[in-house]
Amino acid sequence: MIRVERDKVTFYQFLGLRSFPGLSHFVSGREGGVSVGGQAALNLGFMDEDRDDRVLTNRMLLAEAVGCSVDNFTFGEQKHTTHVEVVTRAQRGRGGREKATRLPSTDALITRETGVCLMVLAADCVPVLMYDSRMRVIAAVHAGWRGTVGRIAAQTVERMRDEFGCDTRDVIVGIGPSIGPCCFEVGEEVVEAAREGLGNLEGLVETGKQPGKYQLNLWEANRRQLRQVGVEDARIEVAGICTVCHHDHFYSYRGDRGNTGRFGAGIMLNI
Numbered sequence: 374m375i376r377v378e379r380d381k382v383t384f385y386q387f388l389g390l391r392s393f394p395g396l397s398h399f400v401s402g403r404e405g406g407v408s409v410g411g412q413a414a415l416n417l418g419f420m421d422e423d424r425d426d427r428v429l430t431n432r433m434l435l436a437e438a439v440g441c442s443v444d445n446f447t448f449g450e451q452k453h454t455t456h457v458e459v460v461t462r463a464q465r466g467r468g469g470r471e472k473a474t475r476l477p478s479t480d481a482l483i484t485r486e487t488g489v490c491l492m493v494l495a496a497d498c499v500p501v502l503m504y505d506s507r508m509r510v511i512a513a514v515h516a517g518w519r520g521t522v523g524r525i526a527a528q529t530v531e532r533m534r535d536e537f538g539c540d541t542r543d544v545i546v547g548i549g550p551s552i553g554p555c556c557f558e559v560g561e562e563v564v565e566a567a568r569e570g571l572g573n574l575e576g577l578v579e580t581g582k583q584p585g586k587y588q589l590n591l592w593e594a595n596r597r598q599l600r601q602v603g604v605e606d607a608r609i610e611v612a613g614i615c616t617v618c619h620h621d622h623f624y625s626y627r628g629d630r631g632n633t634g635r636f637g638a639g640i641m642l643n644i
């Protein structure tokens with residue numbers, strides 16, 4: 374990813390996605406907003422620990438920096454489901470200004486409408502952005518460990534194929550900053566769920582530093598499931614940035630011991 378600073382707001386872009394005219398995308402960082410304390414400064418998530426007016430201001434600052442409006446931002450109510458929603462023009466802006474209008478129980482969003490900025494929020498979970506330049510279809514995915522072992526990223530690509538006729542080989546993917554294999558220590562129950570959902574865990578799980586603990590690699594788990602549905606390895610870009618190790622630049626639930634905010638990943642077909 375490359376780092377961009379604009380109007381004091383810092384955001385990041387995937388090399389593989391930034392070259393397309395007519396496509397906007399970004400992953401926001403922590404810098405440039407008005408939130409304070411553990412949520413400082415560019416917290417994008419409405420939450421008890423932050424004031425709604427500050428979150429809305431942050432979203433407006435980010436929108437301006439990336440060249441759109443908060444009314445383009447479209448959010449799902451992220452519930453660690455594998456529900457994929459195809460977003461219509463009429464749903465543009467849902468959840469952008471307030472929590473109540475978010476698309477219910479939705480962790481992945483797909484659209485081919487222009488002016489709909491698909492948004493996912495994260496603070497260790499894996500944000501994934503997708504683009505099919507041939508069919509002009511985009512997607513944004515929130516994949517925590519539950520979503521990852523539920524194969525939500527693969528399911529999203531399959532839905533792009535089934536709904537819009539995308540060839541999975543054309544899909545370009547950016548796997549964003551999130552908890553890395555260095556820091557994602559899990560117990561036996563998570564490993565068991567991963568085995569059930571993903572099958573062969575070779576290369577995805579390593580023995581942890583403590584007895585009965587394991588290190589799970591969510592980046593590779595997402596990359597592998599995307600390859601299994603036909604996405605080409607060369608079209609998958611992994612940011613490789615661990616949010617726990619870099620919690621000074623990205624919100625991290627584990628890195629900030631729970632007192633944190635949310636950064637966002639967004640993608641939009643320009644009008």
Ligand SMILES: [Zn+2]
Nearest residue numbers: 555556615618
């Ligand atoms: Zn780490």
